[in-house]
Amino acid sequence: MVLFHYALVDDLISKEEFERRVEEKIEECGDLLDEPTAAMLVVGALGRQHVKIRALSGKSSLFCFFARVIDKTEPKEFDRKDGEKGWVATLLVGDETGTTRVVLWDERAGAVLEIAIGDVLEVIGRHPGKSMHEIYALALRKATCEITCTATVGMSGTGLSSEPVDLEAILIGAEMPRSFTRRDGTTGEMRECLIGDAEGTARLVAWAPDHLMGIPPGSTVHIHGAKPDRRAEGRAYSIDETSTVNLSDSTVTIPFTPLGSVADAGQYSVTGEVKAAQEPRAFTTKSGNPSWVRNIRISDGTEELAVVLWGELALQPLRSGDRVEIYHGSARAGRFGGIELGVGRGSVFRLPQEARREITFTGTIIPGNGGTFIDNGTERYLITGEYQPGAEIAVTGVLAGSRIIPATAVPAGKTPKELAGRLAALIARIDAPRT
Known part of the structure; x- marks a missing residue:
């Protein structure tokens, strides 16, 4: 058991010195401490403390924490690049501050067979490279302390399964579609969105943006076939051609944190x-x-x-x-x-008290110090999204205050006469004396 905690400070003192300090700590307390508790006190005295899960994003290269097991995978065999066999298993663990994934490799992967959902573990591990979303376990053991965990298996955002799920959610916001290039060199479009339900908010990446065509922010939708992204930070899903998105009459309330x-x-x-x-x-x-x-x-x-x-x-x-x-x-x-x-x-x-209404508007994209505007020569609004300056676009969406939040934006065809008239109106507004 001493070796478990020694892993936290093996870069600071020798194993023999660590064991000596543990024995000394037990003697100081009149044999009232067991070996694991004494080892934890020695680790703490050396400046290596147990942390909460939310602190796993810190700069330390090694972490020790207590957490409750929420979900787990069975050990899975895989082939390494050198042709050798390997094993991997994953635990989803949490405390009152959040959740994280604990990955066990090779001989450690078999430990999940002796771990049950609900068990409390003490984990020593480090982040893989620059990833802050999971911990590679160096050592772990069952612990007897109590851990409060806000996440439970069965919530749509928890668990390790990547099987598609159905969601009843509010479309809070959606960026305009943008192009991407696949590995094979072909191109496609995707759209990043934010949705919310009774469990909070979640990112949604639409690899088939047409699913959201004509659905303005604030709408309640039923999403069929949303695929969980278990490697993302927080709740995240994606939808593709096999998914569907339909307007829903359900009542959905997104909770706010005090x-x-x-x-x-x-x-x-x-x-x-x-x-x-x-x-x-x-x-x-x-x-x-x-x-x-x-x-x-x-x-x-x-x-x-x-x-x-x-x-x-x-x-x-x-x-x-x-x-x-x-x-x-x-x-x-x-x-x-x-x-x-x-x-x-x-x-x-x-601002929820803003007057919000549906709008269809055609105009010219004009960058300015106050943001990006769309102007038709008579009216001008801020517009959300990225557009080519000078582009003529036709948008449909929601007008919130002085800002248009587009649901669709397509190039607008204009005759030379219409363009000349709009340019003349714009010049007249610029040249008009200000009072």
Whole structure:
């Protein structure tokens, strides 16, 4: 048993020295400590502490933690690149702060045969390369401590099975379709979305974007054949040609997390009132593109939370007292203490009191300091998505305040006369004296 905990500090002291300190710790306590407890105290004294699952994203190269088994796979044989046989098994484990996958290789894979769902384990392991979503086990043993776990097998976002599932969810937000290149050189289109149900939010990648054609954000849908992505962080699914998406009459409520319960890692959906809002600040991304960032604070009447808005979300008009909803924000420790919630790509930020209506609009894409606009010579709206400047597009979607959230966007054919008329109207608006 001493060797189990010695794995945590084998880079600091010798095995003989570790055993000596464990024996010394037992003697100091008058034989009231058992060997595992004494070993844990020695490990702690050397600065290697047990952590919660949400802290597994830390910089340490080695972690030790307690967790309850939620699901497991049987050992599976595979062929290595060198032709040798190998074995692998996976455990899904959790505590009150989240879940993670524990991967057992070769001789350790057989240990899952002696592990039951519900068992509490003490695990020592490290991340594989740069991946933060799973732990490769170096050692593990059953533990007698109590662990509270919020996730249970049977919830649609838990478990290790990759079998397709059916979902009843709200389409919270959807980006415009974009092209991708397959390994064989052919191209296709995909669309990234955010959905939500009674269990929270989840990413949805549509490899067949036509499934979502004409479905505006805010709609409740029944998704048949959603494939879980078990290697993604948090809940994630994908749909393809074999899946279906239909409008549903079901009532779906997405839960919000109280601001005081937001930890320093993970994804959260929250709502609150804007207490303070700084002005957006422009910056240049690493790729050389312009972007914006804005810091605000929101309150739910009991607690406050710092929120950082990125990209076009930072440009949305805001003032103190506005009620806002945030879906799938990423929490982290703030640079100056406390916790902040990052809201950018993959998140949805909205003012629920906005007048929202369906809209069909044709215009020219015009980039500006306030974001990307679509202008028809008479009216101008902010538009969500990426478009070629100067492109003529026809969109259908939802108008939320001064922003169009497209459900579809296609090139618009215009006659030279129509284009000349629109250009003249635009020039007249630019040249008009301002009062």
